Amino acid sequence: GPLAERRLMDVRLGELPTWLATCDLSPQGLLGGVRKAWSSYYDKYINVKRGGPAGISMLLAGYCLLSYVWNYQHISKISFLVSV
Amino acid sequence: VLHTSRPLHTTQQCLAPLPPLPEKGGEVRYGLIPEEFFQFLYPKTGVTGPYMLGTGLVLYLLSKEIYVINHETVAAACILSVIIYGVKKYGSDVAAFADKLNEEKVAKALAVKNEAIKDLETAIEQEKKEQWRVEGRNYLFDAKRNNIAMLLETNYRERLLTVYNEVKKRLDYQVAMQNLKRQKEQDHMIHWVEKNVVQSITPQQQKESIAKCILDLKALSKSAQAAV
Numbered sequence: 001g002p003l004a005e006r007r008l009m010d011v012r013l014g015e016l017p018t019w020l021a022t023c024d025l026s027p028q029g030l031l032g033g034v035r036k037a038w039s040s041y042y043d044k045y046i047n048v049k050r051g052g053p054a055g056i057s058m059l060l061a062g063y064c065l066l067s068y069v070w071n072y073q074h075i076s077k078i079s080f081l082v083s084v
Numbered sequence: 085v086l087h088t089s090r091p092l093h094t095t096q097q098c099l100a101p102l103p104p105l106p107e108k109g110g111e112v113r114y115g116l117i118p119e120e121f122f123q124f125l126y127p128k129t130g131v132t133g134p135y136m137l138g139t140g141l142v143l144y145l146l147s148k149e150i151y152v153i154n155h156e157t158v159a160a161a162c163i164l165s166v167i168i169y170g171v172k173k174y175g176s177d178v179a180a181f182a183d184k185l186n187e188e189k190v191a192k193a194l195a196v197k198n199e200a201i202k203d204l205e206t207a208i209e210q211e212k213k214e215q216w217r218v219e220g221r222n223y224l225f226d227a228k229r230n231n232i233a234m235l236l237e238t239n240y241r242e243r244l245l246t247v248y249n250e251v252k253k254r255l256d257y258q259v260a261m262q263n264l265k266r267q268k269e270q271d272h273m274i275h276w277v278e279k280n281v282v283q284s285i286t287p288q289q290q291k292e293s294i295a296k297c298i299l300d301l302k303a304l305s306k307s308a309q310a311a312v
Binding site for chain 2: 044045046047048049050051052053054055057058061064068072075076080081084
């Protein structure tokens with residue numbers, strides 16, 4: 001289909017900038033994108049009859065990763081490493 | 085504020101009945117990495133590709149000190165091991181318990197639905213019965229008509245009887261009057277005739293009649309004696 005309506009995984013690498021240009025980057029647009037992403041994740045891994053640990057474990061892993069990335073500056077300081 | 089320009093219910097998607105939830109979630113390996121990633125790398129690198137990628141990444145991060153090993157690493161390792169041990173040991177029990185809860189909820193809803201269906205079916209049967217009863221209303225009206233006719237007939241006959249009685253009473257009165265009059269006339273006439281006759285009997289006639297009677301009696305006694 002046309003470029004603007006394709007999902008991210010269906011976009012080829014060369015078309016990525018144009019695809020990014022077409023998508024809605026206003027606050028409402030971003031919020032809508034976040035909501036869609038969460039709902040697709042939720043429907044795939046959490047809102048099922050017999051789920052497993054995968055649903056929340058991926059969220060927790062992502063949270064750990066994100067917090068490490070945000071705190072990298074502070075963790076890598078020598079004063080922090082020596083203190084504990 | 086209702087946007088009257090916005091059309092309502094234009095899509096085919098309708099909310100009831102909801103499609104059932106999928107049985108199992110998306111496949112995830114080692115609880116962390118979705119299966120799609122492995123499938124994505126399979127055509128180019130085969131089965132071991134993602135594992136090689138993972139090992140390489142880990143070694144790179146460690147060697148370049150992008151991931152610094154500190155006290156938190158030890159803590160994370162301990163916590164992870166405990167969590168994994170707990171999940172492996174009690175996961176199936178918890179899953180069975182949750183399934184049981186779900187089953188009960190579904191069974192309750194199903195029971196309500198069946199109850200409602202049964203009630204509606206009995207209501208339908210009763211409705212049909214009522215419809216069948218309605219067909220008999222002709223008989224009802226016939227019976228009512230018969231009743232009314234009977235009442236009218238009874239009333240008519242009662243009044244007829246009253247009329248007859250009244251007329252008979254009047255006629256009886258007339259008859260009684262006539263009888264009384266005739267009797268009175270008769271009595272009066274007899275009385276008057278007797279009075280006149282008694283008056284008209286002169287002494288002379290009396291003597292003659294008595295003598296005649298005696299002669300007759302003698303004659304009779306003679307013939308009687310002869311008969312005996």
